[in-house]
Amino acid sequence: xxxxxxxxxxxxxxxxxxxxxxxxxxxxxxxxxxxxxxxxxxxxxxxxxxxxxxxxxxxxxxxxxxxxxxxxxxxxxxxxxxxxxxxxxxxxxxxxxxxxxxxxxxxxxxxxxxxxxxxxxxxxxxxxxxxxxxxxxxxxxxxxxxxxxxxxxxxxxxxxxxxxxxxxxxxxxxxxxxxxxxxxxxxxxxxxxxxxxxxxxxxxxxxxxxxxxxxxxxxxxxxxxxxxxxxxxxxxxxxxxxxxxxxxxxxxxxxxxxxxxxxxxxxxxxxxxxxxxxxxxxxxxxxxxxxxxxxxxxxxxxxxxxxxxxxxxxxxxxxxxxxxxxxxxxxxxxxxxxxxxxxxxxxxxxxxxxxxxxxxxxxxxxxxxxxxxxxxxxxxxxxxxxxxxxxxxxxxxxxxxxxxxxxxxxxxxxxxxxxxx
Amino acid sequence: xxxxxxxxxxxxxxxxxxxxxxxxxxxxxxxxxxxxxxxxxxxxxxxxxxxxxxxxxxxxxxxxxxxxxxxxxxxxxxxxxxxxxxxxxxxxxxxxxxxxxxxxxxxxxxxxxxxxxxxxxxxxxxxxxxxxxxxxxxxxxxxxxxxxxxxxxxxxxxxxxxxxxxxxxxxxxxxxxxxxxxxxxxxxxxxxxxxxxxxxxxxxxxxxxxxxxxxxxxxxxxxxxxxxxxxxxxxxxxxxxxxxxxxxxxxxxxxxxxxxxxxxxxxxxxxxxxxxxxxxxxxxxxxxxxxxxxxxxxxxxxxxxxxxxxxxxxxxxxxxxxxxxxxxxxxxxxxxxxxxxxxxxxx
Numbered sequence: 001x002x003x004x005x006x007x008x009x010x011x012x013x014x015x016x017x018x019x020x021x022x023x024x025x026x027x028x029x030x031x032x033x034x035x036x037x038x039x040x041x042x043x044x045x046x047x048x049x050x051x052x053x054x055x056x057x058x059x060x061x062x063x064x065x066x067x068x069x070x071x072x073x074x075x076x077x078x079x080x081x082x083x084x085x086x087x088x089x090x091x092x093x094x095x096x097x098x099x100x101x102x103x104x105x106x107x108x109x110x111x112x113x114x115x116x117x118x119x120x121x122x123x124x125x126x127x128x129x130x131x132x133x134x135x136x137x138x139x140x141x142x143x144x145x146x147x148x149x150x151x152x153x154x155x156x157x158x159x160x161x162x163x164x165x166x167x168x169x170x171x172x173x174x175x176x177x178x179x180x181x182x183x184x185x186x187x188x189x190x191x192x193x194x195x196x197x198x199x200x201x202x203x204x205x206x207x208x209x210x211x212x213x214x215x216x217x218x219x220x221x222x223x224x225x226x227x228x229x230x231x232x233x234x235x236x237x238x239x240x241x242x243x244x245x246x247x248x249x250x251x252x253x254x255x256x257x258x259x260x261x262x263x264x265x266x267x268x269x270x271x272x273x274x275x276x277x278x279x280x281x282x283x284x285x286x287x288x289x290x291x292x293x294x295x296x297x298x299x300x301x302x303x304x305x306x307x308x309x310x311x312x313x314x315x316x317x318x319x320x321x322x323x324x325x326x327x328x329x330x331x332x333x334x335x336x337x338x339x340x341x342x343x344x345x346x347x348x349x350x351x352x353x354x355x356x357x358x359x360x361x362x363x364x365x366x367x368x369x370x371x372x373x374x375x376x377x378x379x380x381x382x383x384x385x386x387x388x389x390x391x392x393x394x395x396x397x398x399x400x401x402x403x404x405x406x407x408x409x410x411x412x413x414x415x416x417x418x419x420x421x
Numbered sequence: 422x423x424x425x426x427x428x429x430x431x432x433x434x435x436x437x438x439x440x441x442x443x444x445x446x447x448x449x450x451x452x453x454x455x456x457x458x459x460x461x462x463x464x465x466x467x468x469x470x471x472x473x474x475x476x477x478x479x480x481x482x483x484x485x486x487x488x489x490x491x492x493x494x495x496x497x498x499x500x501x502x503x504x505x506x507x508x509x510x511x512x513x514x515x516x517x518x519x520x521x522x523x524x525x526x527x528x529x530x531x532x533x534x535x536x537x538x539x540x541x542x543x544x545x546x547x548x549x550x551x552x553x554x555x556x557x558x559x560x561x562x563x564x565x566x567x568x569x570x571x572x573x574x575x576x577x578x579x580x581x582x583x584x585x586x587x588x589x590x591x592x593x594x595x596x597x598x599x600x601x602x603x604x605x606x607x608x609x610x611x612x613x614x615x616x617x618x619x620x621x622x623x624x625x626x627x628x629x630x631x632x633x634x635x636x637x638x639x640x641x642x643x644x645x646x647x648x649x650x651x652x653x654x655x656x657x658x659x660x661x662x663x664x665x666x667x668x669x670x671x672x673x674x675x676x677x678x679x680x681x682x683x684x685x686x687x688x689x690x691x692x693x694x695x696x697x698x699x700x701x702x703x704x705x706x707x708x709x710x711x712x713x714x715x716x717x718x719x720x721x722x723x724x725x726x727x728x729x730x731x732x733x734x735x736x737x738x739x740x741x742x743x744x745x746x747x748x749x750x751x752x753x754x755x756x757x758x759x760x761x762x763x764x765x766x767x768x
Contacts, residue, residue, distance in 0.1 A: 021534065021537045021538070022530060022534055022537060049539075050537065051533040051536060051537045053529065053533055053568070055526065055529075055564055056561070057561075057564070059522070059523060059526070059560075060523065060529075063526035063529075063530065064526045065530060066519050066530060067528060067529060067532075067533070068531065068533050069530070070517050070530075070531065070534075071492065071530065071531040071538075072534055072538065073533070073534035073538065075534075090520060090523060093519050097519070197492045197515040197516075197517055197531060198515055199489060199490045199491060199492065199514070201515075202513060202514050202516070203516075204512045204516045205517045205518070207505035207507045207508070208501065208502050210506070210507060213507055213508070
């Protein structure tokens with residue numbers, strides 16, 4: 001049923017249709033609306049049977065999920081940013097134990113400086129945790145990915161993180177076609193755990209594993225990730241058969257067939273990039289977009305195939321490895337190994353800075369003229385950076401950089417306001 | 422108050438009740454040939470390990486009380502390591518180990534799953550050492566207490582991080598030598614801090630049941646576990662388990678050391694329900710703290726060539742404060758200290 005609905009609400013209602021049995025909640029912006037809505041449904045009895053547990057930290061949220069999943073319950077939680085980092089030890093543990101927990105990550109920057117707005121630093125910090133990471137482009141896809149996530153997780157006994165851009169998606173109201181209970185039930189069978197804590201068949205889970213077997217256990221986890229590469233497209237196809245929507249899968253190419261330049265990105269920014277591409281396509285430029293939906297496991301073959309024949313690739317991403325380059329870029333480089341392709345890396349949208357269509361078009365213009373370098377920080381205020389660099393060079397106790405930059409911007413802003421008045 | 426039983430035969434010196442003197446229904450769980458053997462023989466604990474002993478008695482008692490329907494969650498630590506060297510396991514109960522600091526939360530999750538599946542006949546027991554309880558697991562434990570999740574959580578307190586090589590925890594007593602509180606300087610060993618008395622902190626959550634016990638009185642320990650299993654909601658049992666390795670005590674002295682901890686007043690043994698103390702185990706033969714300390718090399722710096730009677734006196738004051746706080750001395754208490762003083766005067 002098509003409804004005009006907030007992204008968080010759409011996800012919460014869809015998660016409820018997946019019949020989670022234990023849901024943990026700890027508030028952190030921008031995912032709070034999701035767990036609030038799920039909590040209200042449990043409280044009202046419309047989502048039952050389900051245990052909704054208000055925990056004291058994200059570390060506890062993931063830990064409770066671990067216990068619930070190991071005892072055979074379908075477990076769900078949601079977090080963001082600092083919350084993901086606070087639970088990270090348990091995040092690794094959940095995948096190490098092979099527990100099919102599903103978690104929404106409402107992508108948000110990581111501090112310091114503290115910042116509640118969207119980027120992908122949080123997801124990238126958990127990149128190697130052994131969780132499958134799916135990125136939603138729209139709220140429709142965010143909702144749909146959760147249904148697919150439970151099926152994927154439970155078939156493989158691997159936890160799945162559904163990443164949706166904080167605020168940009170979680171708080172955006174748009175049309176979402178919500179599934180019916182019958183549809184979800186036909187798609188998602190009841191959870192049959194591979195391992196369960198049961199007095200009738202006692203097992204030890206989480207034993208000490210030394211060098212004699214650790215590598216094999218880790219390799220098996222890697223193979224499950226590779227299995228996911230095969231399973232994700234088939235789940236997406238089966239989902240498309242049910243709903244007619246192409247949510248999920250490994251990658252989403254857009255107007256790439258004859259493209260010379262392809263922009264690669266994850267998440268909601270794909271919409272803006274597609275608009276920019278449409279504009280430039282209308283002018284006859286051979287340009288396309290590749291959306292990466294499954295980031296872990298990384299679909300190297302699918303990316304390589306989708307980028308066949310291009311001369312230039314622009315990877316736009318909302319996170320980067322300090323002292324290195326973009327995180328997504330590294331994977332794209334690996335996918336294109338041996339190909340003669342010019343690669344550009346654009347770091348954009350950090351801490352919620354808007355990525356406008358105009359800025360993307362300007363980038364594409366520069367890429368077309370060969371004016372775009374290997375690494376670009378979109379809309380970077382270089383004067384603010386050089387002012388702070390000068391201060392640091394001139395004196396010792398210059399104070400915290402974040403506050404200095406803010407001060408500069410505030411005083412500059414008032415100067416502009418004075419000049420205008 | 423210890424267990425009220427019609428028969429109280431005390432063996433000389435130990436005060437332990439012999440099973441053979443009791444009726445069948447009063448005998449210990451361990452005397453039952455059909456006990457669960459929840460943690461089976463063959464594990465890698467050190468000789469004289471108090472934790473292995475305490476866990477064996479506690480879990481078998483829980484198993485008997487729950488009709489064999491028990492799931493356990495274990496924090497990282499000695500108990501986890503010595504019981505499950507892959508691919509072997511000593512556990513004959515369903516057992517889950519996740520992390521060091523999250524056993525209470527994992528236990529909450531297991532309890533929630535069992536509740537949602539209508540399997541509340543299956544009971545959840547969480548276990549951790551003092552590090553996993555008093556330090557790194559403290560937040561999740563307090564959260565579990567506050568929500569009153571249906572879990573019996575047991576802390577095996579050996580007063581330090583023994584698994585990692587005897588470092589200080591918040592449960593390490595003042596003046597004790599550990600690898601991170603060396604016996605050097607003007608204040609050798611651990612600091613005299615404010616302490617972190619987890620049984621009292623647990624009581625402050627007003628949970629259904631809080632009890633302390635030692636491996637010196639295993640019948641009392643079994644009774645407390647069995648009683649805890651008759652209740653629902655959060656319950657907490659804090660068991661003092663001497664560690665021969667970390668305390669520098671003889672493996673054969675584990676029970677003796679545990680008994681002296683109680684009989685000196687350093688480790689008060691009591692029960693509390695809904696935040697109020699309901700019974701205490703009175704001291705039978707009041708011992709000097711010094712008698713307890715001298716059995717352990719972690720306190721050797723208080724005696725040797727440069728004795729520190731001032732520090733011993735401060736430790737004695739802590740014991741005396743416990744005795745006053747819980748009323749551990751009663752009319753039946755035989756004061757060995759007074760006897761010794763008299764003898765000293767005679768000589």
